[in-house]
Amino acid sequence: MRDELRIIYYIIRKDMRAYYLKPPAISWGILFPAAMSLSFYLRNPAGFGELAPGLLALTVLFSTTAMEAVVINFELRVGSLERLLLAPATFGSVLLGKLLGASLFGFIITALVATAVLPTCLDRGFDVVALLFIVITSLITFSSLGALISVAVKEVFEAQTLGNFLRFPMMFLCGVFIPIQTLPPGLRHLAYALPLTYTVDGFRQALGGTGNLSLVGDVLILTGFACVFVVPAVALLRRRFA
Amino acid sequence: MGYDTINAGHAAEAPAVAVSELSKRYGRLLAVDRVTFQVQHGEIFGLLGPNGAGKTTIIRVLTGLSRPSAGQVRVFAHDMERNPKEAKKLFGLVPEITNLYDELSALENVLFMAQLFGVPPQERLDRAHQLLDLFGLGSKSRVRLSHFSRGMKRAVAIAAAVVHRPRLLFLDEPTAGLDVVHARTLRRLVRRLNQEGVTVFLTTHYLEEADQLCDRIALLVKGRIVALDTPEALKDRASKGGVAVEVAFEPMLDQCAVGLGRRTGIRRVTARGDRLRVEGDKVSEVVAAIVAYAAESGTEITHIATVRPTLEEAFVQLTGLSSEVMKTEKGGS
């Protein structure tokens, strides 16, 4: 156990040092969510408070999945992931290290975007504890999704492309810009099958709005999604080295 | 550096590596075919074979980076399928293709491995510096690895593989793609680690390298071990229990070979440049025959020496392959 914890910790540290400033992490993980937030703010500063939960959710989604593609696919290509697998730890621990590293990156980016965004919706009041809960579970969930995408392919660009197939539909279906209630029934059901819906819902409540589910419900469902993503991700990683 | 003699009661007596009936299949290709061998403590064991023989595949299975299709692998008595964690603490690997982090400096690369393997924090930095100094990279320890040459990267890879003081070091084609000077330095280093008590398992497709470096060599062809012995024993086996003597006469005439060949105790005579290679059962018989022939034919012996087959000749005999197959270079690492 001590071995595993140590290895997880040093994987996170090394990934921060080596990859946080890699171009794909910057473009999809930082610039994209920042540019989205800025353009919506410039378009309508007064109504921005309404969009803030969705933009924060997008930031979580893009920053974690983009970073996961870097920390996993860079290493799959160069073969350096094998260094980690030589260490006395399980595949699960190695993946957990990768996952927490991306979550930490996501946390930093989301915190930066939040400090820019939150002052615009101060009038509604917000709940810091609720905010932390929803941010942290969402970070883990989308890091897990990113990990699953990344171990399924080899190259960074493949992971970003496959990621976009999932990220963009979620962006339009999960209540980021368009409330879910206004979607046609078929799409609405689809929306409830996607994790970002619960992140947006949670953020809305944490930022003084009303949600469709309770905050606890959002957190629990997101945790469920995380498990659903992590288990096959570990299995796929193990199969790569079968 | 000083390797502590390590613990682990029964593990201390078990062979460093014990492989039995190991097979590895990739789809329809049988890359490793029922291989069985053991590596003893303190030896330098070489896996020698042409491209595609299955050397890397075997190393990957031994180090847990790949799983066997059949058979069993034990490293210091730990089953690599059931208990890889304990085994992993005891070995290091220098892979065929250097997979260090280009984004980090040489020092950071070595330190990271020390961290992963739980080297005590107060020792990490000292050990990393010591190793980089030993490999002549002391002044470059803070340079990013992307600026390093291939030989320098290989040296860092070795430092990274031994920083946790493993008892067993796997090296997959350590000198492939290195120039003569770097290759020689590297061989010296491997010997030095071995003298300090590290068991070495290496693969190579250089016959001379295996000959110079290894205590025992397994010849691997198409996934099968066709011979496994000390270099000397392999050469002896190639000479099929006989001896060979090289001789030069003055004057050297064509009929020398014919005349010698007819004498008792001589199996075969072949021309080697301006000398003759005379094979027989015993050195004394062969030399007696040569001396007698010289006396009778009135020729002078200007050179006489026993010769041993080279490992290259042994390889050709034992594998039935041309030694050319070992000389094809691959794209670098």
Ligand SMILES: Nc1ncnc2c1ncn2[C@@H]1O[C@H](COP(=O)(O)OP(=O)(O)OP(=O)(O)O)[C@@H](O)[C@H]1O
């Ligand atoms: N992951 C893989 N999938 C499919 N086939 C593979 C895989 N790895 C190796 N092989 C095949 O297995 C055989 C043995 O390969 P291996 O790399 O072990 O040979 P090698 O002795 O190390 O050769 P080299 O001297 O070129 O390094 C080759 O035919 C190779 O193509």
Ligand SMILES: [Mg+2]
């Ligand atoms: Mg190989």
